[in-house]
Amino acid sequence: MLDGTSHGAGGTGPALTADDLRGQVRGFLAVHDPAATPRPDFLRARFDAGLAWVHYPPGLGGQGLPRALQSAVDAAFAAGGAPGNNPERIGIGLGMAAPTILAFGTEEQKRRWLRPLWTGEEIWCQLFSEPGAGSDLAGLATRAVHNPQGGGWTATGQKVWTSSAHIARWGLLVTRTDPDVPKHKGMTYFAVDMTAPGVEVRPLRQITGEAEFNEVFLSDVPIPDADRIGDVGAGWQVATATLMNERVAIGGAAIPREGGMIGSAVRTWRKQPELRTPGMHDRLLRLWADAEVARLAGERLRQQLAAGQPGPEGSAAKLVFARLNQEISELEVELAGEDGLRYDDWTMRRPARASFYGRDPGYRYLRARGNSNEGGTSEILRNIIAERVLGLPPEIRLDKDVPWKDLPR
Amino acid sequence: MEGPAAVTQTQQAQAQQAQARQAAAEQARGEQGPGEQPAGPAAAGMPDLLYGETENELRAAVRDLLADRAGPAAVLARTETAQTYDTALWHALAADLGCAGLLIPESHGGAGATYREAAVVAEEIGRSVASVPYLGSAVVATTAAVAAGDDELLAGLAAGTTTAALAMPFPADPEAVPAATVRVGALRDGDPAGTYRLSGTVTGLIDALPADVLLVPADGVPFGLYAVSAGDEGVTRAPVVSLDMTRQLCDLTLDGAAGRRIAAGQEAERAMAAALAAGAAMLASEQLGLADKCLEMTVAYVKERRQFARPVGSFQALKHRLADLWVGVTQARAAARYAAACLAAGDPDTAVAIALAKAACSDIAVRASQESIQLHGGIGFTWEHPAHLYLKRAKSGLIGFGTPDRHRASLASLADLPAPGSRGGAR
Numbered sequence: 001m002l003d004g005t006s007h008g009a010g011g012t013g014p015a016l017t018a019d020d021l022r023g024q025v026r027g028f029l030a031v032h033d034p035a036a037t038p039r040p041d042f043l044r045a046r047f048d049a050g051l052a053w054v055h056y057p058p059g060l061g062g063q064g065l066p067r068a069l070q071s072a073v074d075a076a077f078a079a080g081g082a083p084g085n086n087p088e089r090i091g092i093g094l095g096m097a098a099p100t101i102l103a104f105g106t107e108e109q110k111r112r113w114l115r116p117l118w119t120g121e122e123i124w125c126q127l128f129s130e131p132g133a134g135s136d137l138a139g140l141a142t143r144a145v146h147n148p149q150g151g152g153w154t155a156t157g158q159k160v161w162t163s164s165a166h167i168a169r170w171g172l173l174v175t176r177t178d179p180d181v182p183k184h185k186g187m188t189y190f191a192v193d194m195t196a197p198g199v200e201v202r203p204l205r206q207i208t209g210e211a212e213f214n215e216v217f218l219s220d221v222p223i224p225d226a227d228r229i230g231d232v233g234a235g236w237q238v239a240t241a242t243l244m245n246e247r248v249a250i251g252g253a254a255i256p257r258e259g260g261m262i263g264s265a266v267r268t269w270r271k272q273p274e275l276r277t278p279g280m281h282d283r284l285l286r287l288w289a290d291a292e293v294a295r296l297a298g299e300r301l302r303q304q305l306a307a308g309q310p311g312p313e314g315s316a317a318k319l320v321f322a323r324l325n326q327e328i329s330e331l332e333v334e335l336a337g338e339d340g341l342r343y344d345d346w347t348m349r350r351p352a353r354a355s356f357y358g359r360d361p362g363y364r365y366l367r368a369r370g371n372s373n374e375g376g377t378s379e380i381l382r383n384i385i386a387e388r389v390l391g392l393p394p395e396i397r398l399d400k401d402v403p404w405k406d407l408p409r
Numbered sequence: 410m411e412g413p414a415a416v417t418q419t420q421q422a423q424a425q426q427a428q429a430r431q432a433a434a435e436q437a438r439g440e441q442g443p444g445e446q447p448a449g450p451a452a453a454g455m456p457d458l459l460y461g462e463t464e465n466e467l468r469a470a471v472r473d474l475l476a477d478r479a480g481p482a483a484v485l486a487r488t489e490t491a492q493t494y495d496t497a498l499w500h501a502l503a504a505d506l507g508c509a510g511l512l513i514p515e516s517h518g519g520a521g522a523t524y525r526e527a528a529v530v531a532e533e534i535g536r537s538v539a540s541v542p543y544l545g546s547a548v549v550a551t552t553a554a555v556a557a558g559d560d561e562l563l564a565g566l567a568a569g570t571t572t573a574a575l576a577m578p579f580p581a582d583p584e585a586v587p588a589a590t591v592r593v594g595a596l597r598d599g600d601p602a603g604t605y606r607l608s609g610t611v612t613g614l615i616d617a618l619p620a621d622v623l624l625v626p627a628d629g630v631p632f633g634l635y636a637v638s639a640g641d642e643g644v645t646r647a648p649v650v651s652l653d654m655t656r657q658l659c660d661l662t663l664d665g666a667a668g669r670r671i672a673a674g675q676e677a678e679r680a681m682a683a684a685l686a687a688g689a690a691m692l693a694s695e696q697l698g699l700a701d702k703c704l705e706m707t708v709a710y711v712k713e714r715r716q717f718a719r720p721v722g723s724f725q726a727l728k729h730r731l732a733d734l735w736v737g738v739t740q741a742r743a744a745a746r747y748a749a750a751c752l753a754a755g756d757p758d759t760a761v762a763i764a765l766a767k768a769a770c771s772d773i774a775v776r777a778s779q780e781s782i783q784l785h786g787g788i789g790f791t792w793e794h795p796a797h798l799y800l801k802r803a804k805s806g807l808i809g810f811g812t813p814d815r816h817r818a819s820l821a822s823l824a825d826l827p828a829p830g831s832r833g834g835a836r
Contacts, residue, residue, distance in 0.1 A: 266826060276829035284826055285817040290740075292761075293769050297743035300458040307459060316736040385735055386728035390708045393723035 016065055018072035025051060025076035034082040043085055043119040046077070052085075052118045056102065060114050068306035085120045088353055092164060093117040093124035097172055097191075100242045104189070104230040113170070113191065125168035127159040127192065127216055128239065132409065135380045137174070137243075138183045138236055139399070139407065142218060144175035144190065146232075153177075153223040155192065158215065161374070165201045165214040166350070168194045173223075174239045177232060179405040186404055187235030191227045198222070208366045209346035212354045243376065244314075254302060255295060261325050261356055261364060262291040265332045275335050287328050294320045312389045315381050322371035322378055325356070329368045332361040456750035458743055463522075464529045470506055471533040474498075479539035481795035487540055488654035488798070494619040499541040502530075504569030509547045512687075513555060518567035523753035524687065528694035528745065535698030535774075538795075538802045540655045544691060545574045545616020552687040553624050553634065556680035557672035562622065562636060573636075574617035575684055576625040576661055582811030583685035583763065584819040586678070591663055593629030605635055605668045608643075612660045615809065617646060623661065625668060626681055634677040635668030642666070653805035655798055686763055689810035690748040693766035696774035696806050697745045700738050703777035703799050707731065707784050714786070727784060734780055737773040744769040761823050768813035774803040 032045050046052055047061040054069050056062025078084070087094055094117070101113055116122035133140040142157025155175055165171065171192045178186035192199070198221035203211035230238040258266060269276065269284055297320070301313045333340040344360045356364050372378040386392045399407055460468070478498045487495055503509035511527045513519020520526075527548060534543050546566070550573035554562045565571025581587050591609030600606070607627050617623060623637045623644070637644060643666035649658040672680045708731055711722030721727060748766035751759040778800040782789040789796040807813065821828050 270825065270827070273827070273829075273831075276827070278829055281821070281826075281828050282817075285820055288820060288824060288826055289765055289768055289817050293740050293744045293765055296455075296458065296747045296765075297740045299455045300743040300746065303455075303457065303459050309459070313739045316739045319733075319736050320740060379729070382729040382732035383725070385732035390728075390731055390735060392708065392712065392728050392731065393720045395725065396719070396723065 016063070016069070018069055021051075021054065021065075021069055021073050022076045024049070025073060025080065029077075029080045029082065034080060039083045040119060040121060042083055044115065046082075047115050047118055051077075053098075056114070060102070060110055061118055066306070066308065085118060090117070090120045090123055092126055092172075093120075093122070096126060096242045096245050097124040097170070099245045100172065100229065100238060101191075103241055104238050108226070109191075109229065116169075122169040123164055123167050125162050125164045125171045125194070126242070127162055127165075127171040127173040127218075128242075129161045130158055131160055135377055137239065138187070139404075140174060140176060140187070142173070142175045143179075144173075144177050144188060144223065146177070151225050153188075153190070153225065153228070155190070155198075155218045155221045155223055157218050159218070160204065160213075160215050162201075162214045162216050163212055163354075165194065165216050166203070170194060171199075171216070172229075172242060173218075174235050176404065177235070180403050181233075182401055183399060183404040183407065184236045185233055187239070188232050189229045189235040189238040190223050191229060192218075192221060192223055193227070196221050196223070203348075203350060205348055207369065208363055209343075210349045210351055212351055254298070257292060257295065260291060260295070261328045261332075261368075262288055264357065264361070264364070265328050265335065268332065268335050272335075275337060280331065280335065283327075283331050287324065287331065290320075291324050291328065294324055312385070315385050315389070318375065319378055319381050319385075322368075325364075325368040325371045329361060329364040333365045336361050456747070456754060456756070458746040458750065460529065460746075461525075464526055467526055468529045468533055471502065471508065471530050472536070474501060474506060475533060475537040475539050479537045479541075481798070484538055484540065484655060484798060485793075485795060493540055493648075493654055493657040494542060494616075495540050496619050498539060499543075499572070499619065500569060502541055502543065503547065503572070507569075508543060509551075509569040509572075510567035511547065512551050513563055513567040517560065517563040519563070524690065524749045525746075525753045528691055528749035531691045531694040532698030532701070532745075535695035535700075535802075536702040538655045538699065538798050540657075542572055542574065542616030542619050544656075544688065544695065545614075546572045546620065548691045549575045549616075549684045549688040550620075550622075550624050553680045553684035554671070556683045557634060557676065559636070559671040562671065565622075571622055572616075572620045573622040573624060574614055574620040575681070575688075576611045576614055576617070576623050576637075577681070577685070578611065578613040579615045579658065579805075579809045580613065580811070581685055582815050582819075583682060583689050584760070584811070584815070584823075586681055586685060589626040589628045589632065591625050591627040593627050593633070593635075594665060597665070600667070603669060605629070605633075605670055606665045607635060607637065607663045607668045608665055610660065610662045613649070613658050614646075614661055615656055615658060617659050617661060618648060618657055624671070624684075625661075625663065626677065627668070631674040632677055633670045633673040634680055636671050637663065637666050637668045651805070653801040655802050656805065685810060686759065687752060689767045689816075690745075690752050690763045692806055692810055693741075693748055693763070693770035694745045696770035696803065697738070697741050699799055699803055699806070700734075700741065700770070700774040700777035703774075703781040703796075703803075704731065704734050704738055706796070707734075707777075707781045710785055721784075730780060730784070734773075734777055737776065741766075741769040741773040761820065764816040764819050764823060767811060768816040771803075771807040771813050775800075775807050778803040 028049050028051060032042055034042060050058055050061065050063040051073055052061030054063050054065040054073055055067035057064050098114060098117055101110055117124060128137060130140050130142060142155060142159065144153045144155040146153055171194050173190045173192040175188055175190065176186055177188040198219040200217040202215045204213045204215050205211045266288065298317055301317055304311050340361060343362045356367060387394055487493060507520055508530050510519035511522040515521040530543060534541065551566050553575055554566060566573060578587065590611055591607050594606045594608050596606055607625055620639050623639055625635045625637050627633060627635055643664045645662040646659045649660060651658045711727055712720055714721050744766040748762040751762040782796045782800055785794065785796055788794050820826055
């Protein structure tokens, strides 16, 4: 093998090929006619046939195969006219909740949660950040107290920047369960039923005028112990795993050349020669080149994942994505000239999902400011790269060995 | 390295892949509405950007040799001798490890490998800044000789017994090949058939000092590419005191030197364009290796160096700079691999790929070498420490085969990003 196209990836059992899986999809479609089967029934059956995500274990929607084979399955279903599970709508579930449940959940939790998560019948949200715990997530103050009788837990606190909370059935919740130990040791991770009493969701209006996110207030919310993910006190390890998946998810969608924000800027450039200046041309060439290189780096990252060689490059992708979106949208507003002084709509709305497109450059300019903070600030990402990738010495910390309750706040 | 058959199959497979990609890209253009079309290949047609097993093995062999023979002290010492090129090391790399023949087909005695493997060797040379004429001979001159199909030259190059250099100024840019400065003149009495007499000057050649053969583009009727023996009468190579003495330049003067024409007319132009394109792409990989090594050296140093009773690498101001540098290297690596893969497969996107790679890798190499000097503090500014060798090689390499600005400017036409005052951009 000279060109490195077939790297071994960890499957179990007989080595199924993409062709075998296409055969399975044809067999499935022969029994479940997409035109005649209600969408939820179709998706549930697809999950039960192990064709939802083939890299997941048998019985949980997969077949324990290399992740790279999934694209052949998805393509075969799409070609057969099958309904999809609308992955953009359930991105947090697919990208963060599912890998966390798979890695840390009990067998019963996996069976209970993964199927409706994948079919989209149950939407998930992520209750991590708090008004007092942003970059310093481990300082969080939402308390969960164990009930001596009955065995369940009661959670109280406030979470913020929660997308999809208003439509979610489940929330990934990190809580403080032991304030008497140092902060990283006293946390516990739960799945909280967003329809439980005491859960209040309020929209959080942002600089673009709309509200993509929510504040979530938890007042004596009961959580059964069966919904705890991972051990009591192990919440930080579980949360860290979730966040690593978030970073991959945010930097990571495959796009064609000029498929991202640069496409919008260059279309304006091509259509309106009167807007061109030498300075802007230089900026445009740089940004086009950087955006294309970033796209190639994203492709390379995907190839690494598909080959079973995940690297730390996901953190780089998120940093670059944030910078490019910001610089490209800055240029785009200037390119718009007088139109750059206008804004399409300040009305408070609840978009189903955030999209840069279908709006004016001013919206992209404002929305992109959030890219370097959401999902881990660029500064924290640089710390992570420096310490975990480059192995540089950690910051001198004042908060590591002090009980959480004694930290200055 | 694997057997020749595997290599040939790979080349065929890559060529097929490239055709399929072109077809997919054309189809994608057809399906999109006006003004929405992507300018390049769809994501599904992306070539392999990773390193394969053979590439990793080749890398390990080259790294071992260079670690043994081209450590920082040895490289520095050689820059202060009369013979700045390490010809013994070059022979070991070229002949013993077979790096000279990587790009030469097996039918001509080479390894029949591709630019993907050649790029890995370039990365390793960039990491060591070894003074060997790999880029000029095994990449640039070899690409020209392969394009010209010159059996005699290829046999010597493949065996590692002939070292060749293209007589072009190092800054020559593949998107704007400079005009020839050498002319074909009158023959002398007794010149055998097939001999040409060349006169003129070319400045700023790389890897020509240790070369046996110079490939000289010369104006005449028609324009041609000529092989000239470097030791012949009428050939003068004047060493240049170069910014980068690990790749010392020379100025070439030909005064009625005898040449053998290896390509003429459009064939010669194509051979030169191919040689410069390959030079730019493989220099990008060299710059990537150089940047990676600068980052590695600097990270190691800031972990050891203590000030204020702590390693300076624990200060966030430094950590963030190094993290940004690492990000730049990861981005540049994708661009370098894409350029090597496109070149290997004859992909229609090769010109864009090379422009992106040369711009990204040259920028990151210079930045990494400059950061290396800054973050090494005083020691980084000394002659004794190798950091300056990397800075000089990086900055010279940035100018070689087109600066990042020139490569980005070429995107104006390659990617339809027209300059102010031009009429482009109709689509």
